[in-house]
Structure formats: structure tokens, C-alpha cells
Amino acid sequence: MARYKFFLLLMCGLMVSLLTIASADILDEASEAYRRGDYKKSIELYEKVIAEHLEKGEESPEIYYNLGNAYFRDNQIGKAILNYNRALLLSPGDSDIRHNLRFANTRIEDKIIPSNRFFLVDWFESVQNLFNSNTWGVIAIVLFFLFLGCMGVFLFVRILWARKTAFYTGIVIFLLMIAANVFAFNQKNARIYRNSAVIMAPAVSIRTSPDSNSKELFQLHEGATVKIRKIDGDWYEIEIANGSVGWIPKDYIEII
Amino acid sequence: MKYVRKRKTVCFFTTLFLTLAIAANAQVTFRASAPSTVVKGEQFRLTYTINKEGKDLRLPSDMDGFEILFGPSVSQSYSQRTVNGKTTSESSFSYTYILVAQKEGTFTIGPASINVDGSTYQSNAVQIKVISPDQIPKSQSQQESGQSGSSSPTIKSTDAFIRAIVSKSNIYEQEGFTVTFRLYTTLNVVNFGKIEFPEFEGFMVEEIELPMNQQLKIEQYNGRSYYTADLRKTLLFPQRSGKITIPSGRIEMVFSVPSGKRITTFFGSQEVFVDVKKTLVTNPVSVNVTPLPPDKPESFTGAVGTFNFQSKISTKEVKANEPVTLTLEISGTGNLKLIQNPEVEFPSNFEVYDPVVKNDLQITTNGLTGTRKIEYLAIPRYEGTYVIPEVEFSYFDLKNRSYKTLKSPQYTIQVAKGDPVKTTASSYVNQQEVKVEDDIRFLKTGKPTFQSRDDYFVGSLAYWLWYIIPLGLFVGFCIIKRQQAKQNANIALVRHKRANKIAIKRLKVAEKYLKEHKQEEFYSEILRALWGYFSDKLSIPLANLSKDNIEKELSNYNIDDELIRTFMEILDTCEFARYSPVKSDVAMGNLYNEALEAIGRMENQLKLKKSKKLK
Numbered sequence: 001m002a003r004y005k006f007f008l009l010l011m012c013g014l015m016v017s018l019l020t021i022a023s024a025d026i027l028d029e030a031s032e033a034y035r036r037g038d039y040k041k042s043i044e045l046y047e048k049v050i051a052e053h054l055e056k057g058e059e060s061p062e063i064y065y066n067l068g069n070a071y072f073r074d075n076q077i078g079k080a081i082l083n084y085n086r087a088l089l090l091s092p093g094d095s096d097i098r099h100n101l102r103f104a105n106t107r108i109e110d111k112i113i114p115s116n117r118f119f120l121v122d123w124f125e126s127v128q129n130l131f132n133s134n135t136w137g138v139i140a141i142v143l144f145f146l147f148l149g150c151m152g153v154f155l156f157v158r159i160l161w162a163r164k165t166a167f168y169t170g171i172v173i174f175l176l177m178i179a180a181n182v183f184a185f186n187q188k189n190a191r192i193y194r195n196s197a198v199i200m201a202p203a204v205s206i207r208t209s210p211d212s213n214s215k216e217l218f219q220l221h222e223g224a225t226v227k228i229r230k231i232d233g234d235w236y237e238i239e240i241a242n243g244s245v246g247w248i249p250k251d252y253i254e255i256i
Numbered sequence: 257m258k259y260v261r262k263r264k265t266v267c268f269f270t271t272l273f274l275t276l277a278i279a280a281n282a283q284v285t286f287r288a289s290a291p292s293t294v295v296k297g298e299q300f301r302l303t304y305t306i307n308k309e310g311k312d313l314r315l316p317s318d319m320d321g322f323e324i325l326f327g328p329s330v331s332q333s334y335s336q337r338t339v340n341g342k343t344t345s346e347s348s349f350s351y352t353y354i355l356v357a358q359k360e361g362t363f364t365i366g367p368a369s370i371n372v373d374g375s376t377y378q379s380n381a382v383q384i385k386v387i388s389p390d391q392i393p394k395s396q397s398q399q400e401s402g403q404s405g406s407s408s409p410t411i412k413s414t415d416a417f418i419r420a421i422v423s424k425s426n427i428y429e430q431e432g433f434t435v436t437f438r439l440y441t442t443l444n445v446v447n448f449g450k451i452e453f454p455e456f457e458g459f460m461v462e463e464i465e466l467p468m469n470q471q472l473k474i475e476q477y478n479g480r481s482y483y484t485a486d487l488r489k490t491l492l493f494p495q496r497s498g499k500i501t502i503p504s505g506r507i508e509m510v511f512s513v514p515s516g517k518r519i520t521t522f523f524g525s526q527e528v529f530v531d532v533k534k535t536l537v538t539n540p541v542s543v544n545v546t547p548l549p550p551d552k553p554e555s556f557t558g559a560v561g562t563f564n565f566q567s568k569i570s571t572k573e574v575k576a577n578e579p580v581t582l583t584l585e586i587s588g589t590g591n592l593k594l595i596q597n598p599e600v601e602f603p604s605n606f607e608v609y610d611p612v613v614k615n616d617l618q619i620t621t622n623g624l625t626g627t628r629k630i631e632y633l634a635i636p637r638y639e640g641t642y643v644i645p646e647v648e649f650s651y652f653d654l655k656n657r658s659y660k661t662l663k664s665p666q667y668t669i670q671v672a673k674g675d676p677v678k679t680t681a682s683s684y685v686n687q688q689e690v691k692v693e694d695d696i697r698f699l700k701t702g703k704p705t706f707q708s709r710d711d712y713f714v715g716s717l718a719y720w721l722w723y724i725i726p727l728g729l730f731v732g733f734c735i736i737k738r739q740q741a742k743q744n745a746n747i748a749l750v751r752h753k754r755a756n757k758i759a760i761k762r763l764k765v766a767e768k769y770l771k772e773h774k775q776e777e778f779y780s781e782i783l784r785a786l787w788g789y790f791s792d793k794l795s796i797p798l799a800n801l802s803k804d805n806i807e808k809e810l811s812n813y814n815i816d817d818e819l820i821r822t823f824m825e826i827l828d829t830c831e832f833a834r835y836s837p838v839k840s841d842v843a844m845g846n847l848y849n850e851a852l853e854a855i856g857r858m859e860n861q862l863k864l865k866k867s868k869k870l871k
Contacts, residue, residue, distance in 0.1 A: 024703070031699050053706060062704035072696055090707050100696040134707070137714035141722045148730050155734065184714040191712070 031066065039074035046070060061091035065100070072104055078222035080104050082198040085225065085256040089191055092129040109203075109221030114241040128183045133191065136184035143177035197238070197253040199224045206246035210235030217246040226253065284308050284372050288379040290365065293474040295389050295481055296357050299325060302365065304351045304379055308372050313351050316366035320359075321386065327353030357386040387476050411511055411534045414480070416441040418487065418507060418538045420454075426544045429497050430560035430591045431654055432623030434464065436489045437538060440475070440482035441511070446531050449508025453488055454538070458500045460493040460594055464619050491619055493591045497547035504538045548652050553661050555598065559651035561590015561623055567647060567664030576674030579635050580606075584647060584664065587627040590654075592617055597630050598649045603642040606634040636671040643668050748795045755792035759785045759855050763848065770844050776834065778844055782851055783830045786823070789855060793862075803827060815861055822854050 030045035046067040053059060068083035084101040091097060131139070150170030154163050205216040210232045220226070220240070226248075230237035234250045290302045304313065313328060328351035336345040357363075362385045367378040416439070423434040437453065439445075472483040487507070494500055512529040519528055548560070563586050570581040584598060593615065602608045612633070617626035636642060647664040713719055762785030769778040791798045794809045803824065810820050829847060 027704065031701065034699055054709070057709045057711075058706040059709055060704040060706045062700040062702075066699045069696055069699055096697045096700065099693070103696050132707075134713045137719055141719075144723055145726065148726055151730065156737065181714075188712050188714050 027063070030070075034066070034070055034073070037073075039070045042070040043067065043074060059086070059090060061087040061094065061097065064090070065094075065097050068097075068100065068104070072100070077104060077107050078198055078200045081108070081223045081225065082200075082254055082256060085196065085198065089194075089256060091132055092187065093131050093135075104223070105225075108223035110224045112224065112241045115243040128186055131183075131187075133184050133187035136180050136187060140177050140180035140184055143173050143180055147173045147177060194255050195228045196256045197226050197228055197236070198256060199226065199248075199252060200254050201252040204248060204252040206238070206244075206248055208246065210237075210247045212249070214247075218244060220248075228255070284377050286310075286368075286370055286372075286377040286379045288365070288368060288382045290382045290384055292383070293385045293387060293481075294357050296360050296386050297389050299354050299356050302327075302353045302355050302382070304328075304368055304370070305348055306350075306370060306372070306377070307346065307348050309347075309349050310370040310372040310377070312371045314369045315353070316368055318366060319355075321361070321363045322355045322357055322365070325354045325356055327351070357384070360386050360388050362386070387474075387481055388479065411443065411513060411532055414478075416443055416445075416509070416511060416534065416536060418505075418536045419477075420502060420505075420538045420541045422502075422541050422543055425542070426546065427494060428546050428560060428652065428654065428657075429495070429548050430493055430558055430594065430652070432462075432491050432493050432561070432591060433543070434489060434491055435502060435541070437487040437505070439485045439487055439509075439536075440477055441484075442480070442482055443511040443513055444529075445509055446512050447510040449510065449533065449535075450506075451487075451508070452506045454503040454505040454540075456490070456492055456502060458494060458496050460495060460591070462491040462493070462593070462619050462624065464489040464491055491623065493594060493623070494543065494545040497545045499542055499544055501540050501542045504540045506538075507536045509534055509536055549657075549659070551659065553648070553650040553659050555648035555661060556650040556652070556659060557596035557598070559586070559590060559592075559595045559649070560654065561588055561592070561651060562653060562655060563588035563590060563649070563651050563662070565649040565662035565664065569644075569667050569669075571669075572667060573670045573672070574636060575672045576636055576639050578674065579633050580669060582632040582634065582644065582667070584630040584632070584649075585627055586630075586649065589620070589625045590623050590651065592624040592626060592628050595628060595651075598647050600632055600647050601645050602632075602634050603636070603644070605638055606636050606642070609633045609635075636669065639671045639673045641668060641670055751792040752795070755789050756855065756859055758792065759789040760852070762788065763852055763855075767848060770841065770848060773841065775844070778848075779830045779834045782847065783827070783834070786827060786830075786851065793858075813862065814865055815858060819854060819857055819861065822850065823858075826851050826854065 026045050026049050030042045030049070033039070033042035033045065046063060050059065050063055050067065053063075064083045064087035068080045068087060071077075071080035071083060081101065081104050084097055084104060087097045088094070088101060147170055150166040150173060153166035154170060157163055157166070199220050199222055201222065203219055203221050206218050206220060207214045207216055224240065226238040226240050228236050229239050229245065232247075235247050236250055236253065237245065237247050238253070239245045284307065286304065286306045288302065288304050291300055294300045309332075315324075330349060330351055332347065332349050334345065334347040336343060338344075362383060365382045365384065367381050369376050369378050371377075419438050419440065421436045421438055423436075424431075427433055435456075466486055466489055470485050472485055474481050475484045476482075510531050510533050513532045515528045515530045517528045518525050520526075566585045566587075568583045568585070570579075570583075574580055582600060584600075586592065586595060597611055597613065600608075609632075612631045614629040614631070615626065616629070617624045619625075644667040646666045648661055649663075650659055650661040652658075653660045762781055766778050766781035766785065769781060787798060787801055790796070790806050790809075791801055794806070794813075796805070796809065807820060807824065810823070811817075826847065833847075
């Protein structure tokens with residue numbers, strides 16, 4: 001019995017390693033197709049790799065980014081923006097992803113001017129977007145160790161100035177640690193509760209209620225990014241960056 | 257005096273006769289004149305004019321196509337003018353024939369000859385165009401006009417109209433052609449009213465200037481001859497393909513029309529003319545504009561016609577910050593005004609100014625002819641060897657119906673180091689703005705990193721353990737440390753309390769040695785008892801004890817100096833006695849008692865202090 005188990009384990013390991021080798025080959029092929037200008041082929045291969053890895057429950061910001069590039073070159077702006085957003089969710093601090101997303105957003109029909117926000121909110125978000133959830137977690141733990149160190153100095157060192165410094169540094173580090181934890185959990189929640197979506201239809205009407213006969217509020221075009229607020233049957237209530245809210249059928253958008 | 261007057265009269269006469277002689281010998285001019293266009297079957301006059309009387313006028317022998325109805329009728333005119341007291345006279349004789357043309361076509365009436373004072377003079381030849389008569393018989397039209405004249409005079413559309421005449425009706429896009437608005441009339445024009453020419457939509461318009469004073473010409477149209485005059489002539493360049501129609505324009509004109517009434521005047525019966533206003537509408541004209549063939553070269557920017565292309569550069573060796581001028585010259589015929597400037601790709605660190613364009617154009621019926629000069633001024637900012645690539649200019653050749661591309665040569669410019677002063681003077685241009693990247697960035701290469709979709713480190717058990725375990729360890733460490741400190745404190749206390757007893761116990765052992773007369777053991781036991789006592793009492797480890805720090809610590813405990821001295825003496829005695837062991841039992845007994853007493857006194861003093869502190 002034990003021998004059988006061992007054999008099974010070996011097989012599993014072998015398969016996993018084979019799979020990774022295979023996907024690496026496909027990735028090389030995909031980027032070669034991209035270089036050649038065969039974007040359709042490149043898209044197909046990248047999608048294949050992503051599907052394989054999703055089955056295993058993992059995803060890669062680099063592959064999403066590359067797929068986004070291939071879609072962009074193939075003039076499928078909506079899909080390009082969707083994949084850039086997916087990559088950014090996994091690696092919020094990456095400047096390449098950010099640049100390409102910004103650039104792709106200049107190529108879409110809708111120019112949505114974001115409503116004015118309090119500048120601290122923007123600061124908060126830009127700091128939060130420096131790293132992904134795990135990195136923030138590690139930062140928080142490191143800060144926690146530093147905090148413990150400060151506590152130790154405060155409690156057991158007899159020198160007065162060292163104790164004072166340790167006390168105040170300890171307070172600052174503790175606050176930073178809390179902030180890092182908040183960022184870490186926010187990033188995690190953004191990935192678990194994916195509430196952003198990208199319009200995939202060339203043009204779609206946003207309505208006042210989840211009913212195709214209701215009044216049309218405004219139109220959105222392919223590539224516009226929206227936030228999902230509510231779900232009602234086959235309809236989503238969405239909000240765009242300028243604060244406008246309306247309902248859209250489920251089929252026209254794809255969740256990031 | 258008389259003589260003088262006589263001289264004067266002689267003078268006068270001589271001058272008079274001289275002038276007469278000059279007049280007699282003056283050039284004889286003999287000219288033939290006739291209308292340039294005549295209608296077949298209608299009479300016209302052929303007149304020969306000579307400024308001196310002649311004889312024997314002979315018409316040319318071949319008067320083919322013409323029949324002389326009457327002639328010659330000779331008339332003579334004489335004119336004399338006096339200007340500033342000077343009198344000149346002119347006389348002319350004209351011989352008029354009335355002819356009728358019998359055939360259509362263009363005929364030349366050869367020179368006629370005349371004899372004046374014995375010499376023969378020849379006239380000029382006359383060319384006459386004979387056109388066919390109007391299809392509507394004149395008598396009938398006259399009758400008609402006579403009939404209608406009884407009511408109110410009207411102008412029929414065949415009597416006066418305006419035609420829009422295009423020079424070509426099948427053209428290429430951007431190919432120039434003319435539109436002429438020509439007035440045809442059989443009536444006298446008295447006045448012009450409102451003039452509305454049509455709008456030329458879809459065309460680039462260039463007006464052709466017409467002479468201010470136009471001669472009326474006779475032209476035949478639809479079998480009738482009219483007086484014609486060009487009202488407007490424009491050069492048009494179609495801007496799009498397809499069928500483009502020039503709509504009709506309207507012009508109000510006042511004609512003088514025979515009213516049909518006749519009045520008798522001094523000269524006989526005459527017809528009365530009335531002024532009639534009429535709006536003439538031009539015919540709409542359509543032209544077929546063929547689009548240019550699709551195989552346009554890349555450098556084609558819409559030039560259509562026949563062109564030459566030349567380029568010139570001011571210098572090939574220049575210092576940095578000194579200007580270089582590149583002149584492109586396009587000459588020829590076509591839509592020169594609409595040509596876009598050919599693009600010149602200067603090296604990127606040249607400062608290029610907007611080109612100066614000079615047009616030297618004439619409007620002709622084929623389009624604009626002339627040259628278009630484009631001057632690019634560029635200033636190299638850094639030394640080096642730079643290449644200005646060849647400049648291409650493409651146009652659609654109307655003759656061959658194909659695109660043609662002309663190229664200027666490639667120029668290589670050597671830029672030497674410029675004057676440093678100049679550089680600083682224009683330093684503001686040296687700060688160049690780097691262009692913003694205008695495309696997406698390239699793929700991410702290398703091994704991709706994978707992140708799990710469902711498991712997150714943050715918030716997981718492992719994550720919390722990273723907090724809980726170190727925190728637990730830290731707290732545990734704190735507790736242990738605390739307890740250790742407490743324990744240490746307890747041990748010291750116990751030892752402090754029991755120091756007395758231990759010391760006495762040791763002294764008892766010393767007493768035993770005393771009774772057994774074991775000197776060495778006795779002294780070492782007393783020393784041990786005292787050292788141990790101080791170590792316990794003062795909480796100082798034995799190894800660190802010395803006489804000096806005991807003395808110091810004891811004074812810290814507020815022990816009497818005398819007692820301290822006693823202790824020191826005992827210690828000294830003991831140490832001394834250990835190495836010179838010849839002492840009596842009495843001395844040893846005294847020392848024993850002394851030590852016992854000193855410890856007792858010290859205990860008392862410490863107790864006293866404690867009770868004082870408590871109080």
C-alpha cells in the first residue's frame with residue numbers, strides 16, 4: 001500500500017513538472033508569434049496557458065500582461081484592457097502594466113473624467129497599489145519584528161535615551177504595521193471580491209433599472225472600466241469613474 | 257528797317273512752301289477694311305481708304321465667293337486743324353463697294369492697287385469669315401416681333417442668353433479646367449442689373465481676369481449669329497470625384513428692344529426702342545470627375561499636372577548653430593496652389609522652422625503655371641555628419657495618366673563645432689523635451705511568476721502564526737526574565753538574613769579548631785566566616801570581594817568607622833597569622849571573641865538602621 005502511494009506521488013510530481021515544461025514551451029512560442037506579428041496565434045497560445053494554470057488555481061501577471069499586449073496589437077481594445085487589469089490586480093506596483101493600461105485607455109471611445117476625490121484618498125490608493133497583498137503581508141510581519149525589537153529595547157535596556165528612542169520608534173512602527181495590514185487585506189479583498197469589469201460590447205446602453213425597456217441614461221463603448229455595485233438576475237448595477245450609476249445586462253461586460 | 261521786314265516775308269514764304277512740299281511728299285497710305293465676320297447672303301461694305309486722290313483703282317482679280325453689288329462709290333473728306341497757330345490738313349478718299357458673300361468659309365480678298373501721281377500703291381489683304389445665315393428667316397422674325405410689338409415688347413430666350421461653357425467635361429480630380437460665362441445677344445445691352453454667378457461647390461476656384469473693354473464678337477450658335485461677350489472666366493480644380501454640377505446663375509440685364517411702333521422724325525420713319533429688363537439664367541453644367549487611380553505613391557499629396565522638381569542646399573559645411581537652407585522648387589502647370597509641401601526629414605537634432613513658401617504663378621486656361629518655392633530653414637545644434645535624405649515629390653501626370661515620382665538628391669552636411677557664445681545665447685533651445693512614449697511597452701520575457709488564486713498568505717493561519725509565535729516568545733521571555741529577577745532578589749534576601757547564622761556556625765567550627773590547637777585551620781575558618789558574611793550581607797559574589805570594596809560598601813551601609821576598622825584589623829590579623837603561625841591560644845581566643853562581637857555589633861547597627869528607616 002505504502003509503495004503504491006509513493007508511486008502515485010512520483011507520478012503526480014512528474015506530471016506537474018511535465019506540465020510546467022510544456023507551458024514554458026508554449027509561452028516561448030506565443031512570444032515568438034507576437035514578435036512575428038501573428039497576434040491571433042499569440043492570443044490563442046497565451047489563452048491556452050492561462051486556462052491550464054487556472055485549472056491549477058494559479059495565475060500570472062506577466063502572462064496576462066503579454067496577452068493584453070497581443071490583444072492590443074490585434075485591435076481588441078476591450079480584451080486588452082481586461083487583461084491589463086487582471087495583471088495589475090496581481091501585480092499592482094508594476095509600471096509596465098500601468099503604462100500599457102493607461103495607454104490602452106486613451107484608445108477607447110469613452111473619455112470618462114473621474115469625479116473629484118479627496119487627495120488623501122488618492123494618496124492612500126497609490127500607496128496601497130505599490131505592492132500586492134502578499135508583499136504587504138511580508139512588510140507587515142517585518143514591521144512587527146521591528147516593533148518587538150523596540151519593545152525589547154524599551155523593557156530591558158537601562159540606558160535612558162535608548163529607551164526613549166525605542167518607545168517612539170515603536171509607536172511609529174506599530175502604526176505602519178497596522179497600515180501595511182490594511183493594505184494587505186484591501187489588496188486581498190480586491191482579488192477575492194472582483195468588483196471591477198470591462199465593457200466588451202462595441203456599444204451598450206446603460207439604463208435606469210434592470211429592464212431593457214427602461215430609460216437609457218448613457219452609452220458606454222468597448223474597453224470602458226466599470227465598478228459593479230449590485231447584481232439583480234441577469235443585470236449588474238455599475239458605477240463609472242465620474243460617479244454615474246446605471247444598469248447593464250450581464251452579457252455585455254466581463255469581470256476582471 | 258524796310259529791308260528787315262522784306263527779309264521776314266521771304267522767310268515766311270519759304271517755310272510755307274517747304275511745308276507744302278513735305279505734305280505733298282508725305283507717305284501714301286492705302287488700306288482696305290471689311291468686317292471680319294459676315295453672314296452669307298447679306299450685304300457688307302468693303303472700303304478702300306487712301307489719303308490722296310488716286311486714279312485707276314483696281315480690285316483684285318479673284319473675288320471668289322463675293323459678288324459686287326454696287327461700287328465703287330467715292331467719297332472725299334477733308335479736314336483741317338489749327339493747333340497753336342499751326343494748321344494741318346488731311347484729306348481722305350474712300351472707295352466703297354457693297355458686296356455680298358455667296359459661300360460659307362474663310363476667304364481672303366487680295367490687295368487692290370491704285371495709281372497715285374504715277375506710282376502704284378497696293379492695299380492690304382483682308383480676311384473675311386463667312387458664316388451661314390440664321391435658320392429663322394429674318395423677315396419672319398421681324399414679322400413676329402412686329403406682331404408682338406403691338407402689346408408689349410418681350411425678349412425671347414433665343415434673342416439673349418448666357419451660356420456656361422466648360423473647357424473639358426471629363427476630367428481627373430484636381431485637374432484644372434475653365435468655365436466661361438458668355439453672353440449671347442442679338443439686341444443692344446443697355447445696362448446690367450443684379451449679377452448672381454453660381455457657387456462652385458466642390459472646386460477650388462481661381463478667377464481669370466478679363467480685359468476691361470471687351471470687343472463684341474460675332475459667334476454662331478444654333479444656326480444664328482450673336483454678338484458675344486465673356487462675362488466671367490474662372491479656372492476650377494475639382495476637389496472630389498464623381499459627377500459635379502455647376503448650378504445656374506442669374507443675371508439681370510436691360511436690353512433695348514424695338515417696340516414695333518414707328519414715329520416719323522426729321523430723318524424719316526424710325527422704329528422706337530424701349531428698355532426691357534430680363535433675367536438671364538445660365539444653364540447648369542455637369543462635369544464628370546474621374547478619381548485618381550488608386551496606386552498612389554506614398555509621397556503623393558495631391559499634385560496633378562506636369563511638374564519639375566528641383567532642390568538646392570545653401571551649404572554643405574556649416575558650424576553648429578548656423579542655419580542651413582534647403583530650397584525645393586516645383587515648377588510646371590497644374591494645381592500648384594494646392595500642393596502640400598513635400599516632407600523633408602531633417603536629422604532629429606536639427607532645429608527646423610516652418611517652411612517659407614513663395615508662389616510665382618500665372619493663371620492660364622490649363623491651370624496655374626509657374627513655380628512654387630519652398631524654403632526650409634534648419635539649424636544644426638551639434639557637430640557631426642548628418643544626412644538629409646532624398647525628398648520625394650509625386651504627382652499625377654495628366655499626359656501619361658500615371659503617377660510620377662521625382663526625387664531630390666541626398667545631402668550630407670558636415671557640422672563643425674559652433675561658437676560657444678552662441679550656444680549659451682540660445683541655451684533655452686538646448687533643453688529639449690523628450691517625446692512622451694507613444695505606444696505600449698513590449699512583452700515581459702523571462703519566467704512568469706504564478707500566484708495562487710484561492711490561497712492567500714495574508715489572513716492565512718501561517719500569517720497569523722508569524723504574529724502569534726514571536727509575540728508568544730517575546731511575552732514568555734519577558735515573564736521568565738521577570739521571575740528570574742524576582743528569584744535573584746529572594747536569594748539575596750535569604751542570604752542576607754542567614755549571613756549571621758552561617759558566620760556564627762563557622763566561628764563555632766573555628767572554636768573547635770581552637771580547642772584542638774589547630775592554628776592554621778582556626779584562622780582560615782575565621783577568614784572564611786568573615787568573607788562569607790560580607791559576601792551574603794553586601795550581595796557581592798565572593799570572587800569580587802576585596803578589602804577595599806568591603807570598606808567602601810560598609811561605609812555605604814552607614815556602619816561606624818570604628819567597627820569597620822575592627823573588621824579590617826581582624827582580617828589583617830587573620831591573614832598575617834596564617835603565614836606566621838606562632839600565636840598563643842589566648843590571642844586566638846581574643847580574636848575569636850572579637851570577631852563574634854563585631855558581627856553582633858554590625859547586626860545591631862543594621863537592625864537599628866532598618867527600624868529607623870521604617871520609622
